[in-house]
Amino acid sequence: GAGVSQSPSNKVTEKGKDVELRCDPISGHTALYWYRQRLGQGLEFLIYFQGNSAPDKSGLPSDRFSAERTGESVSTLTIQRTQQEDSAVYLCASSLRLADTQYFGPGTRLTVL
Amino acid sequence: AQSVTQLGSHVSVSEGALVLLRCNYSSSVPPYLFWYVQYPNQGLQLLLKYTSAATLVKGINGFEAEFKKSETSFHLTKPSAHMSDAAEYFCAVSENTGRRALTFGSGTRLQVQP
Numbered sequence: 001g002a003g004v005s006q007s008p009s010n011k012v013t014e015k016g017k018d019v020e021l022r023c024d025p026i027s028g029h030t031a032l033y034w035y036r037q038r039l040g041q042g043l044e045f046l047i048y049f050q051g052n053s054a055p056d057k058s059g060l061p062s063d064r065f066s067a068e069r070t071g072e073s074v075s076t077l078t079i080q081r082t083q084q085e086d087s088a089v090y091l092c093a094s095s096l097r098l099a100d101t102q103y104f105g106p107g108t109r110l111t112v113l
Numbered sequence: 114a115q116s117v118t119q120l121g122s123h124v125s126v127s128e129g130a131l132v133l134l135r136c137n138y139s140s141s142v143p144p145y146l147f148w149y150v151q152y153p154n155q156g157l158q159l160l161l162k163y164t165s166a167a168t169l170v171k172g173i174n175g176f177e178a179e180f181k182k183s184e185t186s187f188h189l190t191k192p193s194a195h196m197s198d199a200a201e202y203f204c205a206v207s208e209n210t211g212r213r214a215l216t217f218g219s220g221t222r223l224q225v226q227p
Contacts, residue, residue, distance in 0.1 A: 004156070033214060042117070042203060042217035043157075056212055091156065098213045104149075104157040 004105035012111045021077040021108045025094030037089040082112045115140045119218035132191040136204030146187040147205040199225045
């Protein structure tokens with residue numbers, strides 16, 4: 001079946017603009033995760049959803065970051081007033097349940113000029 | 114708190130040679146451990162995972178890893194490198210309860226020379 005998809009694949013924006021990144025998880029997967037990968041670094045956990053709720057938002061870097069998930073399906077990560085340090089690849093992963101293997105999407109490469 | 118250290122940001126081997134990518138972890142609870150591979154312009158793909166069953170874990174593409182609690186290590190090996198193994202490899206640890214978020218190492222880029 002289809003894997004995790006993310007859109008857009010690339011996004012270039014100007015400093016101060018808002019951006020929305022979308023993740024479509026594998027159908028039926030109840031858990032969804034967002035990670036960030038800065039250049040030359042490992043992945044950094046941002047937030048996870050169990051169903052439509054996000055019990056732990058402590059990984060979000062600042063209050064400019066927010067995420068939501070609807071219908072236990074699509075999730076959107078929103079970054080307001082983007083800064084240059086937000087430039088990174090944003091990866092989404094989903095798993096059938098919290099304890100199961102996470103499957104990753106191809107990521108969205110965000111560049112803030 | 115958990116952390117992962119991958120020794121060597123770049124590793125180069127000859128085709129047919131042994132591949133050894135090192136990973137050490139720290140975790141306050143029994144960990145789950147993972148190796149993911151990222152090919153150029155592709156997403157992360159799970160190679161193998163350890164979830165407290167057998168300590169020697171076999172994965173895809175001929176890779177395997179051994180969990181050594183005494184050394185807090187989970188090194189990735191492959192007896193004979195192939196050109197197609199050139200990629201970036203990430204070791205990750207997760208808690209075995211709760212949110213199961215992965216904590217990743219900084220990655221090791223494997224080059225395979227002909």
